[in-house]
Amino acid sequence: MNPVSAIAHTNIALIKYWGKAQQQNNLPATGSLSLTLDAFYTKTTLSLAESDSLILDGQAESGERFYRVAQFLGHLRLLSGKSFKCAVASENHVPTSAGLASSASGFAALALAGAKFFGLDLDGKALSELARIGSGSAARSIFPGLARMHTAGYAEPVLDAPLDLCLVVVSCSRKQKAIDSREAMNLTAQTSPYYPAWVSTHQADLDGALAAIQAGDFDALGRLVEHSTLKMHASLMAAQPGLWYFEPLSLTVMAAVHSLRQQGLPAYFTLDAGPHVKVLCEQKNAEALQRELSNIVGVSGVTLAGPGPGAYLL
Ligand code: PMV
Numbered sequence: 001m002n003p004v005s006a007i008a009h010t011n012i013a014l015i016k017y018w019g020k021a022q023q024q025n026n027l028p029a030t031g032s033l034s035l036t037l038d039a040f041y042t043k044t045t046l047s048l049a050e051s052d053s054l055i056l057d058g059q060a061e062s063g064e065r066f067y068r069v070a071q072f073l074g075h076l077r078l079l080s081g082k083s084f085k086c087a088v089a090s091e092n093h094v095p096t097s098a099g100l101a102s103s104a105s106g107f108a109a110l111a112l113a114g115a116k117f118f119g120l121d122l123d124g125k126a127l128s129e130l131a132r133i134g135s136g137s138a139a140r141s142i143f144p145g146l147a148r149m150h151t152a153g154y155a156e157p158v159l160d161a162p163l164d165l166c167l168v169v170v171s172c173s174r175k176q177k178a179i180d181s182r183e184a185m186n187l188t189a190q191t192s193p194y195y196p197a198w199v200s201t202h203q204a205d206l207d208g209a210l211a212a213i214q215a216g217d218f219d220a221l222g223r224l225v226e227h228s229t230l231k232m233h234a235s236l237m238a239a240q241p242g243l244w245y246f247e248p249l250s251l252t253v254m255a256a257v258h259s260l261r262q263q264g265l266p267a268y269f270t271l272d273a274g275p276h277v278k279v280l281c282e283q284k285n286a287e288a289l290q291r292e293l294s295n296i297v298g299v300s301g302v303t304l305a306g307p308g309p310g311a312y313l314l
Contacts, residue, residue: 001084003047004117008108008311010040010100011140012167012278014225014270015206016232017149019189019199025153026132029189030202032149033158033209034140035165038308040094042105046117049087056090072110072134079130080118100169100276103181107134108141112311127311128154137181145307146213148206157310162216164283168267170293171301172249173275181273184236184243192239198231205231218282222268225280229270247275249298260292 017032054061054069061069073086088110094100111131115122122130124142132139132153139155140147146158146165179187189195205228212220237244246254250271257269257279267281267289281289286304294302 001048001117003045004113005043005045005314006109006113006116006311007041007043007314008105008112008138008141009036009038009308010042010094010102010105011036011137011147011308012270012272013137013140013228014221014280015202015209015228016270016272017136018185018232018235019195020136020185021151023186026134026136027153028132028136028149028151029199031151031206032137032140033206034137034147034149034155035167036141036144036147036308036310037167037305039169039303039305040092040100040102040105041308042090042092042102042109043314044088044090044106044109044113046110046113047087047089049085051085052088053086054088054090057092068134069110072107073114075130075133076114076118076120080120082118084118086114086117100274102137103135104137104141107131107138108311110134111138112142112313116313124310125154125156128156131311142311144310148210158210158213161213163213163218163221165307166281166283166286167305168279168281168286168290168293169301169303169305170253170277170279170296170299171303172253172277172299173247174300175247175275178245179243179273184239184273187243188236188239190239192235194231194235194238198235201231202228218266222266222280225268225270229272233271245271245274249296250275250277253277253279253293253296253299256293256296260289265289265292 011034015033019029143157149155
């Protein structure tokens with residue numbers, strides 16, 4: 001049996017997913033909206049083997065990362081009725097300074113390569129549902145450009161999107177993240193008094209962002225993007241114990257984005273489960289913004305990313 005390889009690109013949520021309605025199936029408590037990026041991707045190859053294994057960027061993995069991949073392979077065996085064991089080799093193509101190695105591109109590539117390897121004939125929606133089992137955000141990386149995730153557990157592309165969006169990724173630390181997103185969102189859901197408010201106010205943000213995209217209103221979209229990320233991080237800060245992903249430099253970059261905006265450069269920040277700041281802008285302003293953000297002392301890299309392709313087989 002021939003090896004199968006697939007590529008999937010990272011996506012960054014503009015309206016965040018944070019919290020699960022169901023642990024077992026990894027169903028999200030809210031929808032979300034993301035941009036798949038051209039600059040960062042994962043290539044994953046599956047080959048027939050005596051037992052399951054994972055090599056990530058040339059290194060054999062045996063801990064939590066391997067466990068999640070092995071669980072996913074078990075799910076593929078269940079769906080297909082085939083008992084193949086697999087060697088999984090995965091490479092993250094992310095500029096080293098960007099520090100964006102992501103479970104989204106990883107599980108989207110694994111879902112696509114895995115479906116082919118196990119002989120499953122899945123359409124985009126079913127592939128997206130499969131990727132979600134590995135990681136909630138991976139469901140969106142199946143699709144190019146803007147993707148909307150539904151609480152039913154699958155994503156779909158957002159059509160009629162007249163804005164030319166770009167993200168400028170500002171690297172703010174070389175440290176590994178202290179606590180992964182899965183653990184942090186569960187802690188938020190279980191202990192943060194702000195979590196119910198996060199869930200109950202989320203749909204309005206998502207609807208507003210989709211309406212802003214369709215109306216071509218960049219500023220209306222940007223305001224909701226900052227609101228969604230700040231609300232997500234506030235809910236996490238109010239968990240017990242309280243946690244945050246910002247580094248001092250992340251806050252400096254966030255403040256710089258506000259001041260650039262006051263000076264007439266339309267840009268809005270978003271942060272995920274890590275210290276890096278991603279700044280949303282329109283393509284026409286991307287290079288000016290990249291120049292400005294590169295001048296901030298301490299920033300180790302600034303990468304410009306535009307809309308990227310959906311997941312594909314090689
Ligand atoms: O699917 P996960 O476990 O990688 O969680 C993603 C969480 C955020 O990146 C913070 C938000 C999002 O919607 O991608």
